[in-house]
Amino acid sequence: MNLKSRFEQLCSPFTEDQQLICDLWKEVETQYSEKGRHYHNLLHLENMFRELEEVRINISDFTALSFSVFYHDVIYDATSKANEEKSAAKAEKRLAELHMRQDTISIISEQILATKSHQRSDEGDTNYLLDADLSVLGKDFKTYMEYTQNIRKEYSIYPDFLYKPGRKKVLKHFLELESIFKTAYFKEKYEIQAKENIEAELRLL
Template sequence: MNLQERFKKNLLLHTQDQNIIDILWKEIESQYSQKERYYHNLEHLDNMFSEIELVKTHISDFSNISFSIFYHDVIYDASSKLNEEKSAELAKKRLQKINREQKSIDEIFEQILATKAHQKSHDSDTNYLLDADLSILGQSSQVYLDYTKKIRKEYSIYPDLLYKPGRKKVLQHFLDLEYIFKTDYFKNRYENQARMNIESELKKL
């Protein structure tokens, strides 16, 4: 199932208004296809769904987590520190259009905000979302290297003098966590490789 089919199928659970469905998808597609997005793009969403599908039976509300994936980076500006907040706000407005119940909107809002600090949550679905978002960290060294190059391109407005200290801080934050991954599944699958990848990148910065 491609992203468009997945998005529309999820919306059809909550509205039959094809016009709204088309408008919301076009917005998602447009936002994630911006030319300055080298990593935080549609491919990132596709990869997250590939990961989350593997633990689908552990997700209590797959519709909610699907909306959270689609909207968690819908606003992305490398020079802003409010991307998650703005993305969560936009998700709230769009989901109100399809009359999603407030409880679900609040849950999605909080899940998107959680992708800012990536701290372990009391909510199991949120932890699976965070782990899927960070799964790139535990990929092969070559895939990880490609990811770091894409991130650097997204932050090309900053010279190395500013980029490297900021990147080091982010990477060290992950290493300082007891576990990068919050769920047993992702921990067993990616934790060791993620730490090796991060330590390797830190040595090069």
């Protein structure tokens, strides 16, 4: 998957300024390629787009949702509790430079903020974003374990006695949700495996 060309195609209806598009992509690429990003990187974006392509027919504004994918983790610091807010603010600033309509920018910002709590949304597109973001939870156990190892690397600043309780809290939060996945498609595809994976990880912590 060529994320660069996908991003350029997304931007092109909004501006003829190729240098601006190039600069915006370089920023996205640089952010997601930061040292220390073992999971929240460009591969994560590729996986999300692959998942969303499968349900594209159900998404009302695929352009807005695509920008949300590109910017939802553009700011990521394992020590920060405000990554989603910072990412949404970055998206708002950059999309304004593209002269995108403010109402669309607001939708994208709200979608990004929704990835903080992963609560079911009244907006269908937002639920697809949330489900694509969490789709790794429902993959085969080998893939899931690779994901958990990469998350651990991202939080390597924290010793086990701090990391493990925090990780357990996150995992239990997912299990306490009415359902991890919000859309019928993703729930059917991944819900059972995701719960099995999470319960298995909890036993290992």
